[in-house]
Amino acid sequence: MKRKFFIFFIFLINIFTYSNEIGFEHKDFFDSFKSFLSSSKQAITIVSPDFTDKNFLNILKEKNDLNITVILSKSSISKKYSLKDSLSLFVDTLLFADDSLINYSIIFSTSKSFIICNRAIQPQKYSKGLFYINLSDSSMFEYLYNKYLKIRSSSFSIDSFSDTLDFKDIVKNYKKYENGWIIFKAYVEDVYRSKKSDTYFIKLKGDKNFTIVIFENLSKEFFRKNINILYFKNQNILVKGFLKYDKKYGYEIILDKISSIKLLK
Numbered sequence: 001m002k003r004k005f006f007i008f009f010i011f012l013i014n015i016f017t018y019s020n021e022i023g024f025e026h027k028d029f030f031d032s033f034k035s036f037l038s039s040s041k042q043a044i045t046i047v048s049p050d051f052t053d054k055n056f057l058n059i060l061k062e063k064n065d066l067n068i069t070v071i072l073s074k075s076s077i078s079k080k081y082s083l084k085d086s087l088s089l090f091v092d093t094l095l096f097a098d099d100s101l102i103n104y105s106i107i108f109s110t111s112k113s114f115i116i117c118n119r120a121i122q123p124q125k126y127s128k129g130l131f132y133i134n135l136s137d138s139s140m141f142e143y144l145y146n147k148y149l150k151i152r153s154s155s156f157s158i159d160s161f162s163d164t165l166d167f168k169d170i171v172k173n174y175k176k177y178e179n180g181w182i183i184f185k186a187y188v189e190d191v192y193r194s195k196k197s198d199t200y201f202i203k204l205k206g207d208k209n210f211t212i213v214i215f216e217n218l219s220k221e222f223f224r225k226n227i228n229i230l231y232f233k234n235q236n237i238l239v240k241g242f243l244k245y246d247k248k249y250g251y252e253i254i255l256d257k258i259s260s261i262k263l264l265k
Contacts, residue, residue: 020113021134026124029117029132033107034059036134040109043067047096047148048105049120050076051083056121061090068092071148071155073099074181074242075256084158094155095181101151108148112141156180164238171207174243174251183240185264191233200229211252212239212261221258236264 023029037044037059044066051057051072060068068091076082077095087093096102107115113136119127156179167186170177187205194201198219202212214222214229222229240260241253255261 020136023132023134024130026127026130029115029127029130030055032115032132032134036107036109036113036115037063037066040066040111042110043069044110045108045148046070046105046121047102047108047151049073049099049103050079050122051087051120052079052081052122052126054083054123057083057086060087064090069094071096071151073102075099088158093158094152095158096151096155098154101154102147106144106148108141108145112136112138114141114144116144154179167204168206170243171210174245177243178245178251180243181241182243183238185236185238188232188235188237191230193230202229202232207251209250211249212241213252213254215254218255218257225258227258232261232263238262238264 021032023032033056046069048070049072051070060070070087070091071094072082072084074095076084084093084095105115105117105119105121113134115132115134117130117132119130165177165182165184167184170182170184188202189205189208190203192201192203193199198216200214200219202214204210204212219229238261239253239255241255243251243253245251
């Protein structure tokens, strides 16, 4: 993590020359954000690990003349104070699959200007060490925008969680759901533990090559809450997760929290 921030600040040092504004205070960042939106035309795009500041949310609500897209980390799904659901009511809200792609916020306008900040969009009390730059250098914009396009290509609408599927329908057309967020019902045929660690693998009726993976860090949390993962065997379950294809292991979902899997009565 320290290395990522070091690289980030080295990048910022290289663009001091092109900056319109440099700031270290949350209030200044908020004011710059408001001014940025007021001067933007047609559309803006916000990429941030999370969005938890209601003041920023209210500003976006007022800008109904702009086409606004917000892309958040998939980890925001499990965060209690994330405003992703409120955002999705009035702006195009997406989730990106790989949390490691970005750990700072970028706000783009169609006029090729942008704000880059080393924090998620969050309230002042969480903004210790905040640093931001507002600039309009075209070469830097292209660099960051290309990074955004990579993120956008692996991002999915938050509404992809709206429909509960049957596992047999997913098996019929994996490609349709690959690299996407899904909720589905299934029957567990087998559960087994890795010989090398406390990682668990869940196999479902309908495709023995498909796997739900619970890595050791999460399996320990199951047991701390007195949930024996082996008890999922021969049970109907409801699963929420990101479907991906691995060349070695095939199709799989790696669970990221306990609430991603539930027993069905």
